[in-house]
Amino acid sequence: MAKALIFDFDGVVADSEVLANTVLAEIVTELGVPTTVEDSYRAYLGKRFSEIIAEIEKTVGRTLPLSFSDQYQARTLDRFRQSLLPIAGVREFIARFDDVPRCIASSSSPDRLALCLDVLNMTSLFDGRVFSASNVERGKPYPDIFLHASASIGIPPSSCIVIEDSPSGVTAATAAGCTVVGLLAAGHIREDHGAFLKKAGAHYLALDYLEAERIVAELLD
Incomplete structure (x- = not known):
């Protein structure tokens, strides 16, 4: 589970x-x-x-x-x-699973992450649990950032669900041993993007956060 x-x-x-x-x-x-x-x-x-x-x-x-x-x-x-705007539905998704430990594992720099979270008024939602690939030796598609994140929050990768939108991120998360939901909700997503995420190893695909919520609820059940 x-x-x-x-x-x-x-x-x-x-x-x-x-x-x-x-x-x-x-x-x-x-x-x-x-x-x-x-x-x-x-x-x-x-x-x-x-x-x-x-x-x-x-x-x-x-x-x-x-x-x-x-x-x-x-x-x-x-x-x-x-x-900058948030992905549609992300706040509601976080609220739905507010009792589940969460963190961010990103290729972006710590300064960029901090500013963006502040702009989105979401800093408190991930306070102290924002991890950047600049803090590990190898970035995505290597698993380092996800291994670092899971170790930091004290939960093994096999017990983590990763929400990802890039093939390199999916590859990294699956290599770490996580369950991966490929999210297709952002403005840059194109029609064939889901196929790339599946090829990279995504276990599930979600067109939006409502679909991601249904998938995650079943995984947590």
């Missing part, structure tokens, strides 16, 4: 991937390589920031200045302050 919920963040708690990838597309275009939001999804979705920087450098064919990281982060966070 599963006894804890582990949430990815971008695309699972916050509908942030559209905003973040719009900024990335704008920046790479400004650097001389025309890039659409769809291009950005294919190149950067689900990756840690260091991996994104490396991919941009590969795309534009040159090393980025040391100031780039701070400028990109500031621009992205400003877009979040202006326009």
Whole structure:
């Protein structure tokens, strides 16, 4: 029986991937390589920031200045302050399972997670239980962040349900030994995304949080 919920963040708690990838597309275009939001999804979705920087450098064919990281982060966070919204139904889902231990396990940086939770007025819902891949050796698709999260909350991976939206996150969570619900509720999700999540190993797919609630309720029964 599963006894804890582990949430990815971008695309699972916050509908942030559209905003973040719009900024990335704008920046790479400004650097001389025309890039659409769809291009950005294919190149950067689900990756840690260091991996994104490396991919941009590969795309534009040159090393980025040391100031780039701070400028990109500031621009992205400003877009979040202006326009970030939660995934529809996530608050109600959390309230439904309020007695179940929960945490966040994300590829995003601690600063970005803290700001986004503050913008969404959700900090108290995960207080002290927000884990970033920057705190482990390897990011998704490796299982490190989920193993770290489960150890931190004191519940074994086999007793954790992970809510994920990216193939790399699903791969990481299944490798850790968790039960994985692939969520298809965010603004960046495309028609074939569910097939990618199933291929990555998702045990269940949910089109929205109402469907995720039914799945999780059965797993907790």
